[in-house]
Amino acid sequence: MKILSIGAHQDDNEFRVGGMAYKWIQAGHEVRFLSMCNGNGGHHFMTPEETSARRARESAAVAEFAGLHYDIWSDVDDCTLMADLELRYRTIRYIRDFAPDLLICHRTNDYHADHRASAQLVQDASYILTVPHTCPDTPHMEQMPVIMYNEDRFKYPPFEGSFVMSIDDVIEEKLHMAHLNESQIYEWLAYNGHGIYTVENDEKVRREWLLGMDLNKEYTDDEINALTNGYAVRFAKTAARFRNELIAKYGEEAGSKVRFAEAFMLSEYGEQPSEEFIKTLFGDDL
Ligand SMILES: [Zn+2]
Numbered sequence: 001m002k003i004l005s006i007g008a009h010q011d012d013n014e015f016r017v018g019g020m021a022y023k024w025i026q027a028g029h030e031v032r033f034l035s036m037c038n039g040n041g042g043h044h045f046m047t048p049e050e051t052s053a054r055r056a057r058e059s060a061a062v063a064e065f066a067g068l069h070y071d072i073w074s075d076v077d078d079c080t081l082m083a084d085l086e087l088r089y090r091t092i093r094y095i096r097d098f099a100p101d102l103l104i105c106h107r108t109n110d111y112h113a114d115h116r117a118s119a120q121l122v123q124d125a126s127y128i129l130t131v132p133h134t135c136p137d138t139p140h141m142e143q144m145p146v147i148m149y150n151e152d153r154f155k156y157p158p159f160e161g162s163f164v165m166s167i168d169d170v171i172e173e174k175l176h177m178a179h180l181n182e183s184q185i186y187e188w189l190a191y192n193g194h195g196i197y198t199v200e201n202d203e204k205v206r207r208e209w210l211l212g213m214d215l216n217k218e219y220t221d222d223e224i225n226a227l228t229n230g231y232a233v234r235f236a237k238t239a240a241r242f243r244n245e246l247i248a249k250y251g252e253e254a255g256s257k258v259r260f261a262e263a264f265m266l267s268e269y270g271e272q273p274s275e276e277f278i279k280t281l282f283g284d285d286l
Contacts, residue, residue, distance in 0.1 A: 001280060003031045004100035005150070006122055008081060008114035009042070010035040010059045010072065011184050016150035017104055019167030019174040019235070019262050022066050023286050031068040032098055035059065036087075036118045041078025042188045044197075048077070054183050061180045066173070079113065083120035091125040093138040095145070102281060103145040103270065109154050122147070126269045146277060147270030151238060151263040161242040162266040163282045164249065166258040167235060174260075175210055178231050185210065185231060194229070235260040250284065 003024055007013040013021075013033040021031045039055030040048035056072060063070035071094075081087070095103065103126075106119040128134045129141045152159055167174060178185050186199040186206055199209045212230010213219065221240035227233045239246060239261040247255030266273070 001029045001101040001277075002098060003029055003102045003104070003281070004034065004095065004098055004145070005031070005104040006034045006036065006106075006118060007150075008036050008106065008112065008118040009078065010039050010055055010062075010070075011178075011181050012106070012115070012150070014062055014174075014177045014181060015231075015234070017262065018062075018066070018177045019170050019260070020165055020264075020286075021068060022170045022173045022177070023165075023167070024281065025067045027286060029281070031066070032071065032100070033059075033063070033068060034071045034073070034094065036073050036121070037076050037078045037081055037114055038072055038074045039078060042192070043183060044188060044191045046183070051183065058181050058183060062177050065180060066177060081114040081117040081121075083117045083124060087117075087121055088124050088128075089135050091121045092128055092135045095122075095125055095129055096135070096138045096141055099141055100145045101277070103147045104150055104264065105147065107149045107152060107154070107159070107265070109156065110152060111154070119149075123267075123269055126267075144269075144271045146273045147267035148264040149267060151265075159263075160265045161245045161263040163264045163278075164238075164242040164245040165262050165264075165282060165286065166239075166246065166250065167260045167262050168258060171232065171235070171260045174235070175232060179206075179210060232260065235262065238263055 005013045005017045025031050038052040040052035043051040059070045059072060105122040106115040108116055108119040108123060110116050126144055126147060129144055132140045190196040190199050199206055210231050212227055212233040221243055224236045224240045236259055239258050242261060242263050246258045246261060249255060
């Protein structure tokens, strides 16, 4: 199957879909990431030009490591993405060109203007993917892809975990994809969220920063929820948040032991998934 993850920014794809993307590729599926912005906004000591060039190199490293194809709309600056007609047509053409079975994107209720615009562009494109007279230069799709939202924590309306998957078996690969986003993980997000100019360039210090938790220790969900730092902690919190869904999926014993998870919410605006589709991309054996 073909899976397309569209994020406003590069790390939106890796951070929210990276674990499952890695698994799908290992299972023989084709995965493509698109960043609708060029990443030039998120940094505090590099120029915008230096930032977008470095972000592109980091994305290329992620693509090579995971075995996926990574596109970036290099002419769209961060914090300028608009759900206008020009970009709607570009989105329609882009999606048709790849013709994914599954399309993953942001929700339209989100704190970041780029995330909202990106979500709106996908939503505006979704039905028109099948309409021949719009963008007739690109062959229309015969049916819409299944559309799912990557996980967010916004409450109005709440995010539903329609498909919640353990990523315990690929957590090191997912952490490595984050590690490759060096300018974000150890620089920009450390500065922007925590007031740390740069996390010291020392293997042990950076590993601890990346984890934010001790992988050899067993935590309760309450203990995980009380942690405040760390990239691994984010996905431990996803497992804690959707514990009931994980138990429903994997059974009481295995579900209660899942440490790291990714969650996806099914959109009403795309094709609805068949049992076969669910078994292939969200089955128990993945
Ligand atoms: Zn983003």
